Amino acid sequence: MEKVAFITGITGQDGSYLSELLLGKGYTVVGLVRRTVASDSAKMVNLSRIREHERLIMEYGDMSDMSSLTRIISHHKPQEVYNLAAQSHVGTSFKTPMSTVEINLNGCLNLLEAIRIIDPKIKFYQASTSEMFGDNIKCPQNENTVLSPVSPYACAKVGAHNLVQTYRKSYNMHASSGILFNHESPRRGENFVTRKITMAAARIKLGIQKELRLGNLDAERDWGFAGDYVYAMWLMLQQEHADDYVISSGSAHSVRDFLNYVFEHAGLDPDEYVIIDPKFYRPCEVPRLWGDSSKAKRILGWEPSVAYKELAIMMYEEDYERESKKSQTKD
Numbered sequence: 379m380e381k382v383a384f385i386t387g388i389t390g391q392d393g394s395y396l397s398e399l400l401l402g403k404g405y406t407v408v409g410l411v412r413r414t415v416a417s418d419s420a421k422m423v424n425l426s427r428i429r430e431h432e433r434l435i436m437e438y439g440d441m442s443d444m445s446s447l448t449r450i451i452s453h454h455k456p457q458e459v460y461n462l463a464a465q466s467h468v469g470t471s472f473k474t475p476m477s478t479v480e481i482n483l484n485g486c487l488n489l490l491e492a493i494r495i496i497d498p499k500i501k502f503y504q505a506s507t508s509e510m511f512g513d514n515i516k517c518p519q520n521e522n523t524v525l526s527p528v529s530p531y532a533c534a535k536v537g538a539h540n541l542v543q544t545y546r547k548s549y550n551m552h553a554s555s556g557i558l559f560n561h562e563s564p565r566r567g568e569n570f571v572t573r574k575i576t577m578a579a580a581r582i583k584l585g586i587q588k589e590l591r592l593g594n595l596d597a598e599r600d601w602g603f604a605g606d607y608v609y610a611m612w613l614m615l616q617q618e619h620a621d622d623y624v625i626s627s628g629s630a631h632s633v634r635d636f637l638n639y640v641f642e643h644a645g646l647d648p649d650e651y652v653i654i655d656p657k658f659y660r661p662c663e664v665p666r667l668w669g670d671s672s673k674a675k676r677i678l679g680w681e682p683s684v685a686y687k688e689l690a691i692m693m694y695e696e697d698y699e700r701e702s703k704k705s706q707t708k709d
């Protein structure tokens with residue numbers, strides 16, 4: 379039988395890696411795109427490798443518009459739905475709390491309801507997050523760690539996480555949540571700290587940027603590679619039973635450590651270029667995220683394949699190559 383997957387958030391970092399994975403496995407992939415993105419080809423850059431693929435279908439819609447979700451699910455009849463769409467920037471969620479809740483919480487409910495009504499046998503994946511642990515610094519964090527969200531982003535994600543568990547228990551739906559720790563790649567949005575750093579290092583090295591403004595350098599994160607993490611999403615939906623799984627690299631590093639490592643690799647001294655700017659501090663910070671994904675290893679057989687330093691260099695090198703090509707074409 380033809381396998382069909384519906385992915386929300388397909389234009390984002392994870393959506394693009396997951397699409398490539400599923401197309402490679404023979405799926406037909408249906409992706410939800412907003413009109414504002416579909417009309418701007420620069421915003422489709424993450425999908426450049428697969429845009430012309432015959433089994434990739436783009437459908438206009440929006441997480442806040444349940445009718446668009448029901449239309450797509452009724453028409454394409456997916457067996458698997460991956461809900462990756464979100465306003466995913468934690469700092470921004472303090473500035474746009476209502477739309478963040480609308481997309482990240484109500485959007486998830488719209489999708490769960492659409493599935494329950496149309497075909498409750500559809501398998502569902504929810505993009506939950508380590509941000510839900512918030513200021514609970516008991517480490518390493520696992521599936522039993524108490525949730526203590528401290529941003530509108532994380533509050534909305536906790537609500538969605540609870541809804542997924544509720545639909546699983548109430549309607550016997552195959553609905554799973556991946557509690558994913560930070561995962562990065564050369565496709566990471568440019569306003570997330572790792573990408574901001576690798577991009578700045580590349581541009582400073584090339585002489586096209588003079589300084590890098592950052593916020594809290596003491597925060598610690600457990601950073602892994604997005605390509606590894608989307609494989610865990612797929613594995614969750616291949617299990618007989620739905621469940622929640624922590625997905626992480628298993629080690630934590632500070633923002634300062636990431637900064638120093640990338641700048642040292644580029645042959646730059648961060649003290650000469652980095653300015654601490656209060657604008658990038660958050661009203662409430664998550665001090666430390668460090669995950670324990672032993673359940674995923676035991677049940678899914680999942681393990682990360684790209685280490686922290688390898689990831690940092692991969693991101694820096696791609697940024698350097700692209701920025702260098704761009705500056706040559708300007709000459």
Ligand code: NAP
Nearest residue numbers: 387389390391392440441462463464466505507558560561
């Ligand atoms: P991302 O690059 O920011 O992508 C977010 C996607 O959501 C984009 O495709 C965006 O579309 C789409 N979107 C936003 N609002 C929408 C709306 N109203 N209707 C339809 N689509 C909408 O995020 P990511 O890093 O790939 O993360 C994927 C998911 O995992 C998100 O739910 C995020 O919260 C969660 N997560 C991420 C991490 C991480 O470290 N990356 C960790 C844990 C959980 P446009 O292109 O139109 O903006």
Ligand code: F7E
Nearest residue numbers: 466468507508509559560569570571572592593594597658
């Ligand atoms: O911040 C600090 C900042 O924005 C990491 C999302 O994918 O992962 C991501 O959320 C840390 C924070 O990621 C700057 O204060 C310092 O402590 O890269 P980030 P995040 O907030 O951890 C989780 C798991 C998700 O679910 C989210 O969707 O870095 N930091 N200076 C800075 N952060 C940013 N963005 N910019 C700075 O200038």
